Amino acid sequence: xxxxxxxxxxxxxxxxxxxxxxxxxxxxxxxxxxxxxxxxxxxxxxxxxxxxxxxxxxxxxxxxxxxxxxxxxxxxxxxxxxxxxxxxxxxxxxxxxxxxxxxxxxxxxxxxxxxxxxxxxxxxxxxxxxxxxxxxxxxxxxxxxxxxxxxxxxxxxxxxxxxx
Amino acid sequence: xxxxxxxxxxxxxxxxxxxxxxxxxxxxxxxxxxxxxxxxxxxxxxxxxxxxxxxxxxxxxxxxxxxxxxxxxxxxxxxxxxxxxxxxxxxxxxxxxxxxxxxxxxxxxxxxxxxxxxxxxxxxxxxxxxxxxxxxxxxxxxxxxxxxxxxxxxxxxxxxxxxxxxxxxxxxxxxxxxxxxxxxx
Numbered sequence: 001x002x003x004x005x006x007x008x009x010x011x012x013x014x015x016x017x018x019x020x021x022x023x024x025x026x027x028x029x030x031x032x033x034x035x036x037x038x039x040x041x042x043x044x045x046x047x048x049x050x051x052x053x054x055x056x057x058x059x060x061x062x063x064x065x066x067x068x069x070x071x072x073x074x075x076x077x078x079x080x081x082x083x084x085x086x087x088x089x090x091x092x093x094x095x096x097x098x099x100x101x102x103x104x105x106x107x108x109x110x111x112x113x114x115x116x117x118x119x120x121x122x123x124x125x126x127x128x129x130x131x132x133x134x135x136x137x138x139x140x141x142x143x144x145x146x147x148x149x150x151x152x153x154x155x156x157x158x159x160x161x162x163x164x
Numbered sequence: 165x166x167x168x169x170x171x172x173x174x175x176x177x178x179x180x181x182x183x184x185x186x187x188x189x190x191x192x193x194x195x196x197x198x199x200x201x202x203x204x205x206x207x208x209x210x211x212x213x214x215x216x217x218x219x220x221x222x223x224x225x226x227x228x229x230x231x232x233x234x235x236x237x238x239x240x241x242x243x244x245x246x247x248x249x250x251x252x253x254x255x256x257x258x259x260x261x262x263x264x265x266x267x268x269x270x271x272x273x274x275x276x277x278x279x280x281x282x283x284x285x286x287x288x289x290x291x292x293x294x295x296x297x298x299x300x301x302x303x304x305x306x307x308x309x310x311x312x313x314x315x316x317x318x319x320x321x322x323x324x325x326x327x328x329x330x331x332x333x334x335x336x337x338x339x340x341x342x343x344x345x346x347x348x349x
Binding site for chain 2: 012015016019020022023026027030033034037040041044045047048051052055059132134135137138140151152153154155156
């Protein structure tokens with residue numbers, strides 16, 4: 001009788017411990033799952049942000065500075081760079097977008113002044129940048145972002161450009 | 165007395181576990197929908213960028229279908245015949261899922277006139293452009309340009325579809341109009 005009571009007591013404790021174990025394991029699994037989902041969401045948000053920023057920034061620059069014969073491509077920094085020529089108070093200025101030491105940089109100078117590529121302002125991290133002129137009014141830009149995401153951007157200008 | 169106390173504790177524990185399971189089910193549902201939303205947002209972002217890219221090429225080509233086709237095939241290293249390759253049969257079966265796509269010929273339903281010209285770009289699940297027509301049946305996304313010839317201006321409609329879970333969803337659409345420059349004599 002006493003033995004039977006004791007085994008009943010053991011099963012009671014074992015059942016409660018099993019329930020507690022299930023509860024703890026399920027909680028941990030749920031937390032890990034939430035963590036992975038959150039990590040994925042943040043990663044894809046960052047990727048979206050990187051690609052959208054790069055795309056919007058370059059497109060915006062072309063649209064903002066697209067005047068008659070104002071766009072040209074020539075080597076500067078770590079490869080080819082795009083130059084936008086403009087006149088401010090009867091002086092010639094140029095805005096340059098280029099790659100230097102893993103960063104996309106922008107530099108606004110007078111056309112007759114030559115500065116080193118390190119003088120530019122950092123825009124965003126970028127592994128590779130390539131500007132190609134496909135026709136008088138179409139440019140192709142290939143960007144590999146800091147995260148390694150490849151981005152292909154086509155931009156048409158409305159004013160033509162200078163032969164590179 | 166002791167038995168009744170442990171029984172009550174057990175019931176309380178079971179109720180807590182039941183409540184936990186319900187909360188778990190709700191959380192998992194939220195996690196899944198958040199994951200799907202984030203995937204959808206990435207896909208829409210890429211769809212929007214590719215549609216803008218093709219629109220820019222179309223605009224730079226003066227709204228000319230053949231020039232757009234040549235420009236795309238040269239820069240993306242695609243053959244013109246691959247660009248005109250219609251949606252593979254295994255994917256076009258997905259298109260019959262909603263009312264807009266119930267037309268027997270999906271391509272004909274996109275074109276507003278018989279003379280309209282259409283081309284397709286196919287992408288894998290990471291939005292890399294597929295270059296070989298034999299790979300098109302494994303495409304996850306397709307971009308379709310339907311060009312209508314109108315005398316005073318060029319008009320094209322762009323659609324980006326995703327093929328997932330045996331259904332085709334319209335991710336992004338864009339209408340392009342390019343007015344032809346005329347010189348007064």
